[in-house]
Amino acid sequence: MPRAPWRRRRTTDSPRPAGRRWAGRLRRSSTFARQVLLVRVGRRDGDQLNGTDLVLPEHRVDRQRRRYGFDRRGVTLGRAEIEAVVPVSPALGPTAPVDESPAMAIPLLPGARTPARRMKFALVNACTLASLVLGINAIFVAMHGQPRLAALLLIACVVFDGLDGALARKFGVASPFGAQMDSLADMCSFGLAAPVVVYASLAGSAPTAAAAVAAALVASCAAIRLARFNVSPKDGRFFCGVPTTMAAAVLALTVAIGLPLPATVQIGGVALLAFAMVSSFPYAKLARLVKLPPWLWLAPVVGALVDIRLTFALVVVAYLVSGPLLWLHQRRTA
Numbered sequence: 291m292p293r294a295p296w297r298r299r300r301t302t303d304s305p306r307p308a309g310r311r312w313a314g315r316l317r318r319s320s321t322f323a324r325q326v327l328l329v330r331v332g333r334r335d336g337d338q339l340n341g342t343d344l345v346l347p348e349h350r351v352d353r354q355r356r357r358y359g360f361d362r363r364g365v366t367l368g369r370a371e372i373e374a375v376v377p378v379s380p381a382l383g384p385t386a387p388v389d390e391s392p393a394m395a396i397p398l399l400p401g402a403r404t405p406a407r408r409m410k411f412a413l414v415n416a417c418t419l420a421s422l423v424l425g426i427n428a429i430f431v432a433m434h435g436q437p438r439l440a441a442l443l444l445i446a447c448v449v450f451d452g453l454d455g456a457l458a459r460k461f462g463v464a465s466p467f468g469a470q471m472d473s474l475a476d477m478c479s480f481g482l483a484a485p486v487v488v489y490a491s492l493a494g495s496a497p498t499a500a501a502a503v504a505a506a507l508v509a510s511c512a513a514i515r516l517a518r519f520n521v522s523p524k525d526g527r528f529f530c531g532v533p534t535t536m537a538a539a540v541l542a543l544t545v546a547i548g549l550p551l552p553a554t555v556q557i558g559g560v561a562l563l564a565f566a567m568v569s570s571f572p573y574a575k576l577a578r579l580v581k582l583p584p585w586l587w588l589a590p591v592v593g594a595l596v597d598i599r600l601t602f603a604l605v606v607v608a609y610l611v612s613g614p615l616l617w618l619h620q621r622r623t624a
Contacts, residue, residue, distance in 0.1 A: 398467040410461040411468075417454035418471045421447045425479025432483075432490035437545050440487045444542035447479040451535055473516050480538035481512035488560055491545045496553035504560040511564040512537070518568075528572035528616070537563050540606055549599055562610070571613030572620065 397403065399411045428443035454472060458464040485505035492501040512534045522530065540563060544556075551559070593601030 398465060399463060400465055401462075407461075407463060410457075411463040411465070414454050414458045414461065414463055414468060415471060417450045417457065418468070418475050421450035421454070421479050422475040424450065425475070425483035428479075428483045429486045432487045435490070437487055437491040438548070440483075440490065441542040441545035444479070444484055444487060444538055445546065447483070448535055448539045448542070451476065451479070469520075473520055476534055477513060477516055480534045481509050481516065484512075484538040484541050485509045487545055488541050492553060492556060496557055500554075500557050504557045504564075507561055507564040508537070508541070511567045515567040525572075526575075527578060528574060531569045531571065532563065532566040532573055532610070532613070534567060537567050543602060547599055547602060549603065566610055566613065569613065570617075572616045573609070573613045574616075 399407065401407065424443050424447045428440040428447070431443060432440035451472070454468075458468055485508040488508065489501050489505040492504075515531060515534050518530070541560070544559075549556070590601055590605055593604070
């Protein structure tokens with residue numbers, strides 16, 4: 291009688307199917323799988339089982355006792371024993387406990403919330419909002435073809451921006467909310483309004499594409515500078531890069547006084563100022579500049595009376611060059 295096809299002797303011409311070999315290994319290794327996927331029963335030996343107890347079939351007890359070390363009394367397994375052998379998918383991470391505590395509102399004004407402190411807090415934030423509104427109006431004015439008037443509005447933005455910080459320190463109402471408001475207002479006034487004013491002033495005298503690239507570079511570097519300032523440790527002596535407020539003031543004064551420079555030189559100066567904002571060169575703060583000897587301030591004052599445009603250009607160049615010089619001095623003395 292001929293053998294069944296599945297029992298005939300294997301030869302090189304009739305290899306065993308790969309699926310049959312895999313199924314055989316699965317049958318041989320299914321004991322542990324059956325241990326995990328147990329059968330729930332309702333009653334055994336007259337005892338009611340708990341909902342969390344699982345019982346192995348009787349005909350598997352001896353084999354598992356020999357293989358896994360279970361005794362005959364250890365047929366009943368609790369949930370803890372089952373969870374100890376159940377495989378866990380590596381794609382599922384541990385679930386964090388849900389915090390059901392009620393959310394607490396963070397006060398905008400830290401400390402005592404007296405009516406006097408609230409009025410001071412409102413005054414400081416009103417200065418910040420004034421800087422923001424003036425910056426938006428500078429954009430509108432520049433769009434109507436009046437870049438010099440828009441530059442004067444930007445100078446007013448610089449004044450209010452310095453005023454809100456000084457008042458916050460004087461009144462003792464400095465807060466994280468005020469710092470974030472100031473940063474957002476600076477981005478609108480000095481990161482967006484200043485490039486628009488510069489673009490409007492260069493329209494007609496410089497290529498449109500070059501002016502647009504220079505304006506976009508100022509906006510991008512201002513955003514990077516403000517974000518870095520928010521997360522960096524503060525230094526009481528130097529700025530890390532040219533501050534956004536000072537860069538906007540330089541651009542606004544350049545447009546306001548009508549610096550007689552070729553369009554290509556103006557575009558190069560705008561790009562240089564943008565890169566100076568995101569540089570790591572140390573630039574002295576205004577508090578340190580005020581402490582300079584009085585004779586050093588005499589030269590710019592006299593120069594402004596003779597030729598304000600040339601004096602302004604020399605002062606800006608001197609300040610931009612002071613950063614790399616201070617950086618070299620610090621490296622030599624370190």
